[in-house]
Amino acid sequence: xxxxxxxxxxxxxxxxxxxxxxxxxxxxxxxxxxxxxxxxxxxxxxxxxxxxxxxxxxxxxxxxxxxxxxxxxxxxxxxxxxxxxxxxxxxxxxxxxxxxxxxxxxxxxxxxxxxxxxxxxxxxxxxxxxxxxxxxxxxxxxxxxxxxxxxxxxxxxxxxxxxxxxxxxxxxxxxxxxxxxxxxxxxxxxxxxxxxxxxxxxxxxxxxxxxxxxxxxxxxxxxxxxxxxxxxxxxxxxxxxxxxxxxxxxxxxxxxxxxxxxxxxxxxxxxxxxxxxxxxxxxxxxxxxxxxxxxxxxxxxxxxxxxxxxxxxxxxxxxxxxxxxxxxxxxxxxxxxxxxxxxxxxxxxxxxxxxxxxxxxxxxxxxxxxxxxxxxxxxxxxxxxxxxxxxxxxxxxxxxxxxxxxxxxxxxxxxxxxxxxxxxxxxxx
Amino acid sequence: xxxxxxxxxxxxxxxxxxxxxxxxxxxxxxxxxxxxxxxxxxxxxxxxxxxxxxxxxxxxxxxxxxxxxxxxxxxxxxxxxxxxxxxxxxxxxxxxxxxxxxxxxxxxxxxxxxxxxxxxxxxxxxxxxxxxxxxxxxxxxxxxxxxxxxxxxxxxxxxxxxxxxxxxxxxxxxxxxxxxxxxxxxxxxxxxxxxxxxxxxxxxxxxxxxxxxxxxxxxxxxxxxxxxxxxxxxxxxxxxxxxxxxxxxxxxxxxxxxxxxxxxxxxxxxxxxxxxxxxxxxxxxxxxxxxxxxxxxxxxxxxxxxxxxxxxxxxxxxxxxxxxxxxxxxxxxx
Numbered sequence: 001x002x003x004x005x006x007x008x009x010x011x012x013x014x015x016x017x018x019x020x021x022x023x024x025x026x027x028x029x030x031x032x033x034x035x036x037x038x039x040x041x042x043x044x045x046x047x048x049x050x051x052x053x054x055x056x057x058x059x060x061x062x063x064x065x066x067x068x069x070x071x072x073x074x075x076x077x078x079x080x081x082x083x084x085x086x087x088x089x090x091x092x093x094x095x096x097x098x099x100x101x102x103x104x105x106x107x108x109x110x111x112x113x114x115x116x117x118x119x120x121x122x123x124x125x126x127x128x129x130x131x132x133x134x135x136x137x138x139x140x141x142x143x144x145x146x147x148x149x150x151x152x153x154x155x156x157x158x159x160x161x162x163x164x165x166x167x168x169x170x171x172x173x174x175x176x177x178x179x180x181x182x183x184x185x186x187x188x189x190x191x192x193x194x195x196x197x198x199x200x201x202x203x204x205x206x207x208x209x210x211x212x213x214x215x216x217x218x219x220x221x222x223x224x225x226x227x228x229x230x231x232x233x234x235x236x237x238x239x240x241x242x243x244x245x246x247x248x249x250x251x252x253x254x255x256x257x258x259x260x261x262x263x264x265x266x267x268x269x270x271x272x273x274x275x276x277x278x279x280x281x282x283x284x285x286x287x288x289x290x291x292x293x294x295x296x297x298x299x300x301x302x303x304x305x306x307x308x309x310x311x312x313x314x315x316x317x318x319x320x321x322x323x324x325x326x327x328x329x330x331x332x333x334x335x336x337x338x339x340x341x342x343x344x345x346x347x348x349x350x351x352x353x354x355x356x357x358x359x360x361x362x363x364x365x366x367x368x369x370x371x372x373x374x375x376x377x378x379x380x381x382x383x384x385x386x387x388x389x390x391x392x393x394x395x396x397x398x399x400x401x402x403x404x405x406x407x408x409x410x411x412x413x414x415x416x417x418x419x420x421x422x423x424x425x426x427x428x429x
Numbered sequence: 430x431x432x433x434x435x436x437x438x439x440x441x442x443x444x445x446x447x448x449x450x451x452x453x454x455x456x457x458x459x460x461x462x463x464x465x466x467x468x469x470x471x472x473x474x475x476x477x478x479x480x481x482x483x484x485x486x487x488x489x490x491x492x493x494x495x496x497x498x499x500x501x502x503x504x505x506x507x508x509x510x511x512x513x514x515x516x517x518x519x520x521x522x523x524x525x526x527x528x529x530x531x532x533x534x535x536x537x538x539x540x541x542x543x544x545x546x547x548x549x550x551x552x553x554x555x556x557x558x559x560x561x562x563x564x565x566x567x568x569x570x571x572x573x574x575x576x577x578x579x580x581x582x583x584x585x586x587x588x589x590x591x592x593x594x595x596x597x598x599x600x601x602x603x604x605x606x607x608x609x610x611x612x613x614x615x616x617x618x619x620x621x622x623x624x625x626x627x628x629x630x631x632x633x634x635x636x637x638x639x640x641x642x643x644x645x646x647x648x649x650x651x652x653x654x655x656x657x658x659x660x661x662x663x664x665x666x667x668x669x670x671x672x673x674x675x676x677x678x679x680x681x682x683x684x685x686x687x688x689x690x691x692x693x694x695x696x697x698x699x700x701x702x703x704x705x706x707x708x709x710x711x712x713x714x715x716x717x718x719x720x721x722x723x724x725x726x727x728x729x730x731x732x733x734x735x736x737x738x739x740x741x742x743x744x745x746x747x748x749x750x751x752x753x754x755x756x757x758x759x760x761x762x763x
Contacts, residue, residue, distance in 0.1 A: 055536065187750060189536050190468035194677045195750065198743035201674060209736040332550075336543055343540060396555055403551025409544035410524055413537060 005351055005421050012359055019362065023369075026241070029248040030320075035361040036255035037316040042341045042357035043262060043350060044309030050348035050423065051270065052302035053282035057193045058180070060334035061200030062173045062307050064207050064326065066314030069172045070165030071157065071220050071324040072213075078156020086151045089142035096138035100131025146212040154215045162226040166258075166315040173311025174304050176203070181303040185296060200335065208326040221323035227251045255316060259354075262309060267350055278302060279348075332402060337364060340405055344412045346419025355421055363408065364401055371400035430582040436712050438587050440703050446592050446661060448699025449599040453654035454669070455679035455691035456606065457647035463623030463686035464643045465525070467538040468677070472651055474549035475517055476669035479652025480659040481553060482516075483509035484562060491567040502564045502660045503594050509656060510649040517648025518641060520545055546670075553666045561665040591660040602653065603692055606646070610688060615642055623686050675702065675742035682749045684756025693757055698742045705732045705741040 020028040041059065048054040081087070107127035110120045145151045184195040207214050214220070227250040233243035269275050277298065281288040285295045318324050337360065345356020375397055379390040390396070412419070454476060461469045486505035490497070497504045524545050528538055571590035610616040615638070622629040622639050630636050655669055662668075669676075679698045683690025709730040717725055733741060749756060 183747060183751070187754075190462075190539060191681065191750060191754075193468065193539065194674070194681065195747065198674055198678075198740075198746060202737075202740045202743060205737050205740055209734070332547065336547060339540065339543070392558060395558055399551060399554035399559070401551075402547050403555065406544045406547025406549075406551055410541060410548065413533075413541050413544065414527060417531075417533070417537065 001424060005355075008355055008420060009351075012355060015359075015362060019366065023366075026244050026248075029245060029252065031362065031365050033248055033252045033255055033320050034317065035358045036252060036259055037313045037320065038338070038341065038361050039354050039357040040255075040259055040262060040316065041310050041313035041338055042345070042353045043259075043266060044306040044313065045338050045342050046306075046347060046350060046353035047266060047302055047309065048306035049342060050353065051275065051278045051282065052299055052306075053189075054185070054299060054303055054306075055189045055193045056196050056303070056306065057335055057339075058196035058198075058200035058203075059310055059338050060329050060331055061196075061203035062177070062310035063314030063317070063334050064200075064203055064329050065173050065176055066166075066169030066311035066316075067318035067324050068207055068214050069169035069311065070162060070315035070318050071223055072155075073158050073160040073165035073168050074162040074224050074319070075157025075159070075220060077159045078152045078154065080150075081146060081152030081154070081156050084145075084151050086142070086146045086155070089138075089145055090155075093135065093138040093142050096134045100134050103127045103131050143210070143212040151212075154211060154218075155213055162224055162319050165319070166226075166312050169311040169315030170308040171311075173307045173314075177304045177307030178300070181300040185299050185303060197331070197335075200331070204326065204329055214324070214326060217325075217327050219323055219325040223319055223322045223324060225251060225319060225322070227254055251320060258312070258316070263350055263354070270350070332405070337405060340409045340412075342419075344408060344416075344419060346421040346423060348423030349419065349421050352419050352421035352423070356419065360405075360408070363404065367401040367404040368397050371404075372397035430577070430580050431584050432712050432714060434577050434582040434584045434586055436707075438584070439711075440700070440707050442588055442592065444700040444703040445596060445696075446699075447703060448696035449595055450654050450658045450661075450695075451672070451676055451679045451699050452692045452695025453599060453602070453650045453657075454672075454676040455683065455695045456603075456688055457650045457654075458676060458680045459683065459685055459688060459691040460619075460623075460643050461647050462680070463688075464619065464626075464640060465529070465538070466626075467535040467542070469647075470539065470542040470673065471520065471545040471549065472647070472676070473669035473673035474546050474553075475513065475520075475648055475651035476655030476658070477553060477666065478516060478549055478655070479509060479513035479648070480655035480664055480668060481557065482512050482652065483656040484564065484659065484664055487564055496568075499594060500564065500570070500591055500660060501568065502591070502656055503598070506598075506653060506656055510652045513652030514645040514648040517644040517651070521640070521644050550666065550670065557666060559666060561663040562659075563663050564660050589661075591657070595657045595661065598653065598657070602650065606650075606688065615639070619643065671739075674739065678742040678746040681746055682756055684758040687756065687758040690756055690758035697757075698745060701745055702738055702741050706735045706738050707731060 016028065016032070019031075041063065044062075045056065045059060048056045104124070104127045107120070107124040110116075110123050115123060146155065147153065180196065180199050184192055184199070187195060208216050210216065211218065225247075228247060230240075230243040230247040233247055234240060238246065270278075277288070277293060280291070281293060281295050281298055289295050338357075341356040341360040342353050343356070344360060345354065346352025372393060375390050375393045379393065383389045416422075454472060457475070458469055458472050461467070461472070483502055483505050486509055487501040490501050490505060495501075524541055525538055528541055533541075573588050573590065573593070574585040575588075576585055608616075610620060618629065618634045619639050619642065621632070621634060622636060626636065629639075658672075659668060675698050676695075679694035680691050681694070682697060683692070683694030709732075710726045710728060713726055713730070720726070
């Protein structure tokens with residue numbers, strides 16, 4: 001087992017070196033930083049699916065939350081917004097929200113004053129409706145004002161350190177995961193999958209359309225780096241090519257430190273009593289319940305933990321590319337890709353998830369230029385035979401990676417259903 | 430009266446059209462779930478793939494110079510449905526059957542269906558690019574306008590020819606499915622297997638045949654839904670991928686495994702979506718004459734902004750799962 005992992009990781013290392021040699025060091029270094037962030041996200045899914053058996057198909061939503069969080073914390077302050085009436089109006093909207101929440105909570109406790117059954121249900125629906133109308137009546141004018149020139153266009157950032165943004169991304173993702181988990185975790189696996197997809201779509205719709213908060217499709221850039229930018233290094237007197245590599249190496253180092261700490265923590269958790277309990281719940285939750293484990297609470301716990309890692313990973317990605325573009329988030333790129341990483345790597349094994357994340361990310365980025373090369377080769381060949389060239393090679397090869405992703409997952413499920421580095425189940429004899 | 434006609438155009442007709450498409454998609458999902466016990470995500474790609482098959486056939490018809498009185502999309506539909514059914518059978522044979530034979534869990538099949546989704550979508554994009562196509566390049570899209578001045582409306586009642594045909598075709602196929610499920614031997618066998626697969630097998634039902642028939646029906650209906658959606662709007666590679674969530678919501682709201690539930694769920698979700706984004710001021714405008722000044726209706730009075738249309742289906746789904754997890758018609762429990 002150890003030997004197999006070492007061989008696979010050795011092969012991956014050779015692949016990276018080969019890629020650096022063919023595609024150039026600047027390209028490869030960028031992809032490696034992204035791979036590190038994806039590895040963190042894959043570890044998050046590995047906790048949820050590999051340890052806990054939870055079917056989270058809403059990864060995209062958590063990545064977006066992390067991205068929005070780091071944008072909000074680390075982007076420079078927007079003085080026009082803070083100088084105008086925007087903050088006061090938002091305060092009012094928040095107040096309306098609080099009143100609405102109190103109304104709903106009150107309606108839910110209506111049985112205390114003798115309203116029960118159908119009347120209570122009707123009252124709850126009414127309370128939800130009133131709360132919604134109240135909130136919208138305050139928020140809509142505030143949003144319209146802030147989006148106008150007088151309001152500053154959007155809220156802007158807080159000008160904090162990007163690392164604070166990463167932490168905030170994790171915290172925000174945890175909060176949302178708690179609410180989502182409270183609603184959905186009682187559901188059976190396929191229902192949970194559809195429910196989480198739906199929630200991630202709602203998050204995407206919100207972030208894309210709340211222009212006053214996230215600037216929506218107008219996108220936010222440039223978002224600062226936690227480590228020195230290449231331009232800052234160049235100002236210090238480093239040459240352009242060298243500054244690019246040094247800056248990315250520093251960022252990669254930071255990402256690797258985060259990844260290493262996370263890996264160490266979750267591996268310890270896996271080996272400990274907590275990990276054993278989680279596996280017991282995953283493999284047979286009825287037996288775990290009868291042993292006195294609070295299955296729902298534990299599943300909620302692991303759902304929140306995994307989502308924290310996804311939030312941080314999403315924040316790291318946005319910091320690195322320096323632009324937050326809500327319309328660039330797609331379920332294929334940001335949910336299914338992560339799933340393929342974990343399944344191919346080996347669910348339940350952290351090293352497997354790590355391996356799968358790096359390997360799949362490299363396949364994902366390489367498949368486009370590779371298929372372009374293949375198409376060009378076939379095209380010249382077919383031209384020689386007089387069949388004519390393949391039209392629109394550029395656009396077509398861009399679509400090939402989706403097909404390659406599907407092919408990889410179907411092959412993996414067929415021939416290595418437990419992954420390349422599968423989970424090792426230790427048994428005390 | 431103008432307001433009522435506007436309401437009919439905006440809500441009743443488009444809600445019905447949307448509901449029909451959701452219902453046809455949801456029937457396939459719910460049948461597959463009933464027989465094979467897994468959520469078939471690749472259904473969206475069966476729909477898109479079916480629509481592209483129909484599009485290719487329609488283009489071929491146009492190239493051969495065949496002119497039909499009704500839109501060519503509907504003429505080629507039966508052939509496209511047969512081809513889509515074969516495609517569905519092939520997908521099952523190639524991807525799901527080996528996993529089932531190994532005794533894989535439903536969750537593994539679900540992940541495999543996502544792999545199939547990605548592959549079909551990749552192939553469609555490879556051959557057709559990311560642009561959009563129209564069925565009505567070689568023929569006009571006929572629009573019927575019924576003059577409603579007789580009942581005091583300044584607006585006509587508008588419905589397009591594909592929409593009329595779509596509603597008719599859906600009605601006929603749902604009726605046919607109903608008779609198949611209740612009257613034919615095979616249909617009864619299908620319902621028995623959905624109820625209890627083991628019991629069905631020991632009582633001598635050919636379960637392999639039932640599985641094949643399920644894929645044929647699901648593939649054909651998916652092709653029908655996809656083609657009709659493409660006829661109503663435009664054909665593009667992510668045609669059905671974007672509406673798979675409401676379709677699943679329809680299947681779950683109706684009760685997974687219940688064919689009639691899927692129809693009810695589809696119509697429910699279709700109408701809920703159109704009602705939620707409808708601008709109520711347009712209907713209630715005459716009230717402005719009676720209402721005092723401070724209660725005048727605002728220019729837009731929609732329940733949710735149009736951008737959040739997709740979330741409506743999902744909210745209904747969550748409420749259903751919380752309040753009545755088995756769906757309207759008692760389906761598989763959560």
